[in-house]
């Protein structure tokens with residue numbers, strides 16, 4: 001096991017309540033947005049040898065989606081509680097329209113070829129293994145009609161965790 005695989009990640013708390021960011025691209029062109037939907041686990045390897053992955057779910061109407069679909073890697077960040085307002089801002093403004101990261105008061109930095117933020121307490125650097133859109137016909141009626149009746153379904157992005165910066 002790698003060192004990061006021995007650590008605890010309270011995933012339901014992290015995604016659903018604490019929220020995170022998914023950040024796509026590199027120093028040349030990148031963007032980030034707030035996410036509350038996400039998963040962690042293992043896949044595509046033998047028992048005891050699965051790849052450790054994070055999956056994020058991003059709607060195609062986000063500018064982050066444009067950059068994610070073109071990138072081979074992405075990063076996922078989590079922050080201490082005092083950055084909640086910043087996360088709220090990054091989840092309600094688009095990088096298409098403004099430099100929202102400066103407006104939110106975060107400091108971007110490079111990490112392993114991707115982008116993260118000085119203020120993040122936990123960053124996962126991921127290599128994209130899969131991207132694809134949820135197909136309406138496969139969705140439970142409740143989701144298909146309750147969430148996607150008038151909305152293009154989200155895409156899933158499965159990323160193999162390559163590196164973790166954990167300041168917790």
Ligand SMILES: Cc1cc2nc3c(=O)[nH]c(=O)nc-3n(C[C@H](O)[C@H](O)[C@H](O)COP(=O)(O)O)c2cc1C
Pocket residue numbers: 019031032033034035036037038057058059061062063064065087088090091092093094095096154
């Ligand atoms: C708390 C919170 C959670 C969010 N979770 C997601 C998510 O999991 N997936 C997604 O596609 N959008 C999510 N959003 C919406 C995007 O963050 C939002 O549309 C953002 O402005 C997109 O920015 P962009 O256009 O710069 O990519 C969330 C927003 C908030 C405030």
